[in-house]
Amino acid sequence: MNAITIVTLFSALSFLFYGLSCLTSKxxxxxxxxxxxxKQQQMLTGILQLVGGIGLAIGYYQSQILAAISAAGLALLMLLGFxxxxxIxxxxxLSxxxxxxxxxxxxxxLRFFNVLN
Structure with a gap:
């Protein structure tokens, strides 16, 4: 398993976990x-985290463009969170x-869009 695989799966699993947590945790x-x-923004955030995590995981194995778009969306989501x-x-x-x-x-x-090699 190479570094890009580890980083991709780490991010995907993290967002699956946090997405579920966002939807269910008090x-x-x-x-x-x-x-x-x-509450609607919380639900939207959780759904976007789940979709991004799933897209990143599936995209890594099936579609580089799906992985790239998912990673870009998650990056934007986290920049907004920051x-x-x-x-506040x-x-x-905490930030x-x-x-x-x-x-x-x-x-x-950037890796999946082939900007970085």
């Missing part, structure tokens, strides 16, 4: 309230995971 509901976001955390003045420690997932998925998108 803790996530409290977090979204703290972020100033609605900005929300900055807006979360600490760097860093969103930023790191954004960078990770930007890297994956």
């Amino acid at each position: 803790r996530m509901t409290l977090e979204f309230k703290r972020f100033g976001l609605s 900005l929300v955390r900055l807006k 003045k979360d600490s760097l420690v 860093a995971p969103a930023f790191m997932y954004a960078l990770l998925n930007i890297y994956l998108a």
Whole structure:
């Protein structure tokens, strides 16, 4: 198993986990309230995380363009999450995971779009 496989599967599994958590967890509901976001925005976020995670996993094995689009969408989602955390003045420690997932998925998108070799 090479590094790109590990990174792709790590990201895909992370978003599957967080997407399900976003849709079912009371803790996530409290977090979204703290972020100033609605229940509908929470549900949309969870669905987008699930779709992105599934697209990344399937795309890795079946369609490079699907993997690229999924990674780009997840990167955008995480950049927006990072900005929300900055807006509510979360600490760097609390904000860093969103930023790191954004960078990770930007890297994956660039790899799958063949911008990076």
